[in-house]
Amino acid sequence: MSAIYLGIDVGSVSTNVVVLNQQCQLLTSVYLRTHGQPILAIQEGLRRVVATLGRDLEVAGVGTTGSGRGLAAVMTGADVVKNEITAHAVAASYAVPGVQTVLEIGGQDSKIIILRQGVVTDFAMNTVCAAGTGSFLDQQAARLGIPIEDFGRLALGAQNPVRIAGRCAVFAESDMIHKQQQGHPLNDIVAGLCEALVRNYLNNVGKGKEILPPVVFQGGVAANAGMRQAFSRALGTEVIVPEHFGVMGAFGAALLAREAGPKVSSFRGFELTEREFRTGGFECRGCTNHCEVVELKEGKEILARWGDRCGKWSNAVAV
């Protein structure tokens, strides 16, 4: 039996599970769409881990991260619950020791993390602007009728990338249609889109930050060769994409669980994939805040409640 560390990253778009051994080597990773159903995604993720590695696993620690980290922690019995910034920074530092800048672009959010001597010194997250995230590329690829997988290859074949307004997804789209109608080749338009996204990211998320090499680029969008090229051109430096770029959040969570080194993990066992979890909710009428209280139940037992401002419900159940 070998001891392993589980890292679970429950994001709005994807849910990732990473399994590390004692030496921090990645044994397997699972990438799933969350589809708005984090509980099912977590169960499916763990099921796949068992399918790949077998049942003979001794879980020495579990870490959760992502916007669904709280839910995942209660469900699985996590030892460490960490925000995405810390998880991504830890993973990037491990993959590329001495990293000073982490660019992370996922489906619905993007972040920049600045590290100096291995410690996070500054960070920023994008929350409001769709033009700075992967969904922007997804949408435009769909508009152009090309699979997102071909996007990078097409962009690399560009001779003269066209300039497309990147400040806003709506402006970008009308600008792009205009360039299409003028007859610019597809390669140049696709490359232009990558550059627009990079400009938007650097102006919005990266504004005021001192971007120094080594620069690591991670998140789902790092799969796109066009984006990698656009970043290294804009920054004038090499951009490193780590091997497990798509699951760095989960990777970091697993590393953090290992670092915490619990004597006995509070992991609730792989059987939890077969148990029935349900979330329910109600609107509290205690005051005019009308908080939407959410509760997580396993069978009849309430595991946790959250969503109230005053603590009336969340404190009633020991988490």
Added chain:
Amino acid sequence: MKVTFPHMGHLWLVLQTALEGIGLEVVVPPPCTRRTLELGVRHAPESACLPLKVNLGNFLEAKELGADTIVMAGGVGPCRIGYYAQVQREILRDIDCEYEMVVFEPPDVHFSEVWDKVKYLNRRPWQEGVGGVILAWQKACAVDALEQEVQRLRPREERPGQADAVFRRALQGLAAAGNRREINRLVKESRAELAAIPRQPEVSLLKIGIVGEIYTVLEPLVNLNIERRLGALGAEVVRGLFLSRWINDNLFRGLLPLPGHHPEKTAPPFLNHFVGGHGWESVGDTVTFARQGCDGVIQLAPLTCMPEIVAHSVMPAVQQAKGIPVMTIYLDEQTGEAGLQTRLEAFVDMLRRHKNKIVG
């Protein structure tokens, strides 16, 4: 005449005492909730900043309780809030919400402008009115003294929320207190209760300074209870903005010997001018907090707040020169708390790892 006013943190307690002190019937608006925000947002111009919207919600909710007169602050200078009383008056008229509005602002020509308004509101012999105002001032000082203890206690208490429970009870008691002796007794009792709260074994705490626009700093609905969140994350919060100090600085012209704001001494060379609102103070306080050994500073502002945008743009220079991390958070209508919580956790993590590295 039934008088009401906008909420701003614990301001209600002070204003209620002062206005009742001059013989007025007072309607305290219901505490700010999501409903307040929804009402305000429905009728306010979209591009206005959050204080206008929440205040408007306060007025509409107070109307339901029978208020007919609003006491509102005006102002001069680059901050838009100086003009909001006029905008709100127009909006209320448009939606047929009958209100008389008495706006207190720095006089154009002569102090008698302010005086006339006080005379208009006053219903009592002068000696009694002055007594009420002094009582209100004493309450402001009591609230701030207790709140500072609660700030210190939040990251140290064994079970989160206990200090806040004591504080909530103390606020209710202070609101009802009728004389100085009662206030002193309440403060003493609350202090004893706070001291009796079981604490965690001594842990190394972070110290985070909060700066920014006064409304977002003082109103928990708007800042999503940021101080309690930070406390629960193991960070002790300090700030320079308190009601009593603000009253002393602005209404008493700094006459009383309280620690006031002196941005003219602390903010240069980063920012050498008043820029409206509390922008200058934000920069000055950040410098002060760095000197006092805070681990980090969080700047709060309503989205599109001009004075704080100016301060924000100066922060990188302060950050570099003073070696103190600053995170700026713009607050708006969003009630989703996950985004704020993630940022706070990440900021606290960052400061903690940084601190351990320096120590270790």
